Amino acid sequence: MKYGIAIFPSKKLQDLVNSYRKRYDPHYALIAPHLTLKDPFDVEDEDELKEMTRQIHEISDNIQPFNINVYKVGSFHPVNNVIYFKVKEEERLSKLHEQLHKDELYSERPYTFVPHITIAQKLPDEEHHDVLESMKMMDIDHSEPVDRFQLLYQLENGSWTVYETFHLGKVR
Amino acid sequence: MKYGIAIFPSKKLQDLVNSYRKRYDPHYALIAPHLTLKDPFDVEDEDELKEMTRQIHEISDNIQPFNINVYKVGSFHPVNNVIYFKVKEEERLSKLHEQLHKDELYSERPYTFVPHITIAQKLPDEEHHDVLESMKMMDIDHSEPVDRFQLLYQLENGSWTVYETFHLGKVR
Numbered sequence: 604m605k606y607g608i609a610i611f612p613s614k615k616l617q618d619l620v621n622s623y624r625k626r627y628d629p630h631y632a633l634i635a636p637h638l639t640l641k642d643p644f645d646v647e648d649e650d651e652l653k654e655m656t657r658q659i660h661e662i663s664d665n666i667q668p669f670n671i672n673v674y675k676v677g678s679f680h681p682v683n684n685v686i687y688f689k690v691k692e693e694e695r696l697s698k699l700h701e702q703l704h705k706d707e708l709y710s711e712r713p714y715t716f717v718p719h720i721t722i723a724q725k726l727p728d729e730e731h732h733d734v735l736e737s738m739k740m741m742d743i744d745h746s747e748p749v750d751r752f753q754l755l756y757q758l759e760n761g762s763w764t765v766y767e768t769f770h771l772g773k774v775r
Numbered sequence: 776m777k778y779g780i781a782i783f784p785s786k787k788l789q790d791l792v793n794s795y796r797k798r799y800d801p802h803y804a805l806i807a808p809h810l811t812l813k814d815p816f817d818v819e820d821e822d823e824l825k826e827m828t829r830q831i832h833e834i835s836d837n838i839q840p841f842n843i844n845v846y847k848v849g850s851f852h853p854v855n856n857v858i859y860f861k862v863k864e865e866e867r868l869s870k871l872h873e874q875l876h877k878d879e880l881y882s883e884r885p886y887t888f889v890p891h892i893t894i895a896q897k898l899p900d901e902e903h904h905d906v907l908e909s910m911k912m913m914d915i916d917h918s919e920p921v922d923r924f925q926l927l928y929q930l931e932n933g934s935w936t937v938y939e940t941f942h943l944g945k946v947r
Contacts, residue, residue: 632804635936765937
């Protein structure tokens with residue numbers, strides 16, 4: 604089964620992102636706006652999943668909540684036609700991402716970690732550039748607290764269901 | 776903000792339900808297949824949400840995991856044109872539902888609790904009856920364990936994002 608780990612930003616930010624995704628992101632209906640912490644990876648075994656969940660709780664217990672700051676629009680072109688809100692580098696966020704890929708949680712990372720929230724993807728080159736140009740004129744500078752993230756699994760239709768919530772800092 | 780509480784069944788059951796919802800449920804893209812524990816309710820205040828979350832954890836800590844058994848296809852017609860997998864009555868499930876509506880968690884329940892997983896809704900009468908007839912011939916008898924449920928909130932586009940996972944029985 605395919606699993607992934609992501610932060611869902613506030614409703615306010617999700618609503619804003621969705622207002623663009625609706626037109627420009629074919630994954631609009633498959634998952635809510637998010638910041639990916641760990642790309643899709645396979646877990647086949649219930650025991651493996653339990654052990655992994657335990658390890659992720661240990662990680663989240665030991666990283667305090669932080670703020671994310673969305674401050675500009677970027678693109679991964681020419682690697683792929685993704686347009687995104689860039690999230691400012693933040694030590695705890697990088698540490699969280701790092702620890703979710705260490706030791707037994709190792710999984711491949713084809714690119715360096717560029718924290719982002721996707722607003723458009725898979726557009727043809729010309730449309731990609733047009734949308735990117737107009738979005739770059741947007742004046743965005745938004746900060747908000749993050750105190751949790753989610754482990755999700757993918758259904759056959761490509762959509763994602765949340766399996767478990769992890770709180771940053773030990774809360775219970 | 777609108778919140779709701781639901782159980783997401785196993786991937787296997789969600790995939791089966793989605794194979795019908797895709798054609799017969801206009802909410803297909805808004806939320807994964809689920810068993811509603813508490814209908815949409817309003818929470819306006821961050822403090823109220825925190826207190827409510829604490830109360831729900833207390834409830835979930837004190838109810839042990841249980842099994843759900845999906846054993847037939849039903850319909851809410853003529854109240855509304857919902858076709859669903861009926862979930863057998865189960866003491867802990869009823870207790871959970873009851874406690875999620877008690878005291879400070881009070882919210883209106885226009886109908887008695889009929890635990891179900893929606894597979895079709897809002898079809899015109901004739902199509903509703905046709906689909907129901909053919910689905911009733913389905914031979915379904917499926918049981919699976921439930922050890923968690925989710926608190927979700929609704930975005931402006933009508934879709935639902937998970938806010939927090941609650942485990943049945945104290946696990947951490």
